[in-house]
Amino acid sequence: MQQIQIPATRDLVLIGGGHSHALVLRRWIMRPLPGARITVINPGPTAPYSGMLPGFVAGHYDREALDIDLVRLSRRAGARLILSPATGLDVERRAVLFDDRPSVAFDVASIDVGITSDMPDLPGFARHAIPAKPLGPFAEAWDRFRAGAGPARIAVIGAGVAGAELAMAMAHAMRTRVRDAQVTLIERAEAFSALPPHSTRDLRAALKQQEVTLLEGVGIERIEAGVVLLSDGRRIEADFITGAAGARPHGWLRDCGLRMQDGFVVVDTFLRSSVPSVFAVGDCAHFAPAPLPKAGVYAVRQAPILHENLRASLIGQGGQRPYRPQKDYLKLISLGRQSALGDRFGLSFSGSWVWRWKDRIDRRFMRRFQDLPAMPAPVLPWPRAAGVRAALGTKPACGGCGAKIGAPALQRALDPNGTAGPGDDAAVLDTGGARQVISTDHLRALTEDPVIMARIAAVHALGDIWAMGARPQAATASIILPRMAPALAERSLSEIMQTARAVMAQAGAEIVGGHSTLGAELTIGFTVTGLCDGAPITLKGARPGDSLVLTKALGTGVVMAAEMQGKARGGWVAAALDSMTRPQGDAAALLAGAHAMTDVTGFGLLGHLGNICAQSGVGAELRPDAIPLLPGALDLARQGIRSTLYPENRAAHPFWPKDPLTDLLFDPQTGGGLLAAVPGHADALLNRLRETGCEAAIIGRITDRAGQIAAV
Incomplete structure (x- = not known):
């Protein structure tokens, strides 16, 4: 019986590699939806797990342990991964916008981009400090700082739970590296006011034990190189300054055309925004039925609901499932050393056993992205011609x-x-007194992203012209797209050709024609000519x-x-x-x-x-x-x-x-x-x-x- 190749008919775009989206991808591996093409957009190839950040800062985990590998996860889920930050959303055109590549169209989209701890209103912060979120850039900056030598002066702005965890982790990390450390935690109001009194007491005691100086009830006037200037005139000398005060939405979300609350995307009980085809989860969302704290546990619990509702939207049927958040959740707060403080339902407990409990929970969560579900091997028909298995490899x-x-x-x-003998990279033609070279190259896709594939194929084809010492002149394109609906074919071809024209134009060439067709898989090729001012190399x-x-x-x-x-x-x-x-x-x-x-x-x-x-x-x-x-x-x-x-x-x-x-x-x-x-x-x-x-x-x-x- 002939195997049916299911054409792609609907585009699902996941904006951001947050916890919810990572879990949706994992579920997609086990339960893909035929006909749905899935795209993941993230600035980098990994997504840090916030639960292990304090342990990484303290030195209990290495950098790799902190990251969810989105490249591996996307490959297994059959998704294309776009390694570029989204900078806008056009809900009327249903398109995600970028600064460095063509827009990406969608039929259904979901936003899970997290938050930032940036402080744009604090003079000098952008130049002399680094926000604790996004986690990736912060982790890289901390890695560089802790590798240094000599005394370490650190200032953490914001004495919430996150700020306290970071301050204690930093103090512990410096002492284990035999560096004199001066760590200051600064809060304009009363510290830890959101915690129960007994947890606040235990957290203050832990800060004192880690020799972290807590300054509360004082504002910050500005930040200069190596110093935090307080509103009461005091100067806090600091070589590493970070901010963990509050949760701020990413700026590009404000103008995305969705209903917002303080810059966060408002969603209903089904996690849908004001535009039903656009969902939002995690810290970047405002859950209208019952506003939630900015905590990763909610994003994790939202993932299965999001997965089901995205599938229902792509299928075009009703039956969306409501998300019902838990009334309370277990808070496990790292105390720098391999010790932690726990809080739930008004109970507080601490010790090394709590750290081991938290460590098991965190490692178990990360193993979900390391031990991915195995895909079943295709069953070969029988009888079959000799040599089929060897040819498949x-x-x-x-x-x-x-x-x-x-x-x-x-x-x-x-x-x-x-x-x-071996031929040159391009053929040499003498036409009308001009010396011209011509070459052709076609590549079977090695990435699911057609824009990156178009760039690779164009640069690769131009290589033969450059290798001959010629100036690229003109090109024709040959594109084979996988079988898909006409609307999706238009989207893909548009992305490919916009990218190819830009690469060729940068090289001095113009695309003057070409050919396109539908086939088994994406293949992109170019025939390129070039002009030689002298003898070709x-x-x-x-x-x-x-x-x-x-x-x-x-x-x-x-x-x-x-x-x-x-x-x-x-x-x-x-x-x-x-x-x-x-x-x-x-x-x-x-x-x-x-x-x-x-x-x-x-x-x-x-x-x-x-x-x-x-x-x-x-x-x-x-x-x-x-x-x-x-x-x-x-x-x-x-x-x-x-x-x-x-x-x-x-x-x-x-x-x-x-x-x-x-x-x-x-x-x-x-x-x-x-x-x-x-x-x-x-x-x-x-x-x-x-x-x-x-x-x-x-x-x-x-x-x-x-x-x-x-x-x-």
Whole structure:
């Protein structure tokens, strides 16, 4: 029986990677909705878990333990992840707005962007302090500060529970690092007024035990570099200043066209905003039936209700479930050391056993995103032709250049007699007195985000033109979209073409035509022409003594292969995508004097260097320790992860040693760097390349030993 490919017909967009949305994604893994295309929007690849922040600040958890990996979670849920902050919402057009990419349309949307502790009305705060929320930037700033040495003077603004937890955690962290610490907690009113008297008493005692100075009933006039100036004239010297006073909504929400309460999105009992197709949860929402404290426990409890109501909206049926918040919740307050204070139903309790209880709860919550539900393996039909299982392989097929046909098979198909050598990156045409180059490149998607994929494909196609020393001139696009409803196809194609036109225009080229169709999966390609002012730079011409310059780090193949298997950290994937989308026009201009040049793509660094050596009749010496690598690439190679094309690339060089670093020399690159043989030692050229933001390195030299490439 023929397998039916369900076309996408409705777009669900989750704005923010907060706790509710993370739990919705986890539920989506176990219970996807056929025909629904899901998009997650978040500024970065991870979402910090607020419950473990004090433990991280105190040094009980490392940075990685604090984060929900949205890249891995989204991949497993079949969602595209947009790593860019939303900056607006157009409810009339049903579109999420950005500053750095085309808008994203939706049929149903949900907002879970949390809050900020920024203090825009406090003079000097934006310049000299950092808010405790959003958690990501705060955690990074604290990591840098606590790694220092010498006395530590810290000021925390806002003596609520969050401020007290941070102050005690910071004091504990400094003492464990044998640093003299002066921690001051500042509150303009009475501290901890929202807690019961017995909990307030115990919390004050814990602050005193941690030697945190509590100043209450005093305002702040302004903040200057290294000092907090109080309204009564006192000066609090501080090298690290943070704010945990209150909860403020993100500014862009104010003008989103929804009903608001003090800047928060007003929602009804079904978690719907004033526009029924837009939901909101967590701290950024104001629950109209019964306003709730800003606490993560409510976001967690809202998740299953949100999941069901989003599904009902996408299906187009009623039956929405009401959210009924609990009347009270367990408050577990970290006390710096591995001790905690608990409060519920008027009872207060504290001690190391409470910390162990809190630690178990927090770790159990985070394991929900580490131990994701396994997807059932597809059942192969029987009977079937021999070789089907081997052809499918044991891991997901790679996208990008990892999906290319291997060099030996390609060479045999294009040159059955074996008389031609490796071809240049682009064909050279002499037309009407002008020297023109032309090349084509098409990539099977390696990310669900069509905008990022369009950037990668455009930069990758332009690489062949830049490698020839030519100026990009014109391009045609070839787009295959997965089967979907016409409205969604229009949305996707619009995002792709807006992005492609911008990348090509930045390079000096114009898209002059193309072709689109629906197929099995997203594939984006471009045919690009360029003009040469002089002789093109080819694979021929490398000379003994030339320096080998590489302009990008290696590792895109192994990182993206690991991402498809759910084994790559989100930060590693984000770095790889950033590398693949980085244009090489400036680098190509600086390398205009190269004797030979190519771009490193599907056949790996050694494959493309071998082409230069074969065409130029030379050899090369490589310095593997000088080759820049993407974050995580070597770790993943040590785990035995390889891209689909790796075995064929490796087979062409059987005598090279097998170790993780050497294996990365055969890793297929997508949107890879330029590899140039340049005259002399090239140190000055290297400095100019790095000034443009290029991660360039001198990785070896050309020798007179024809056909021999050796590691030194």
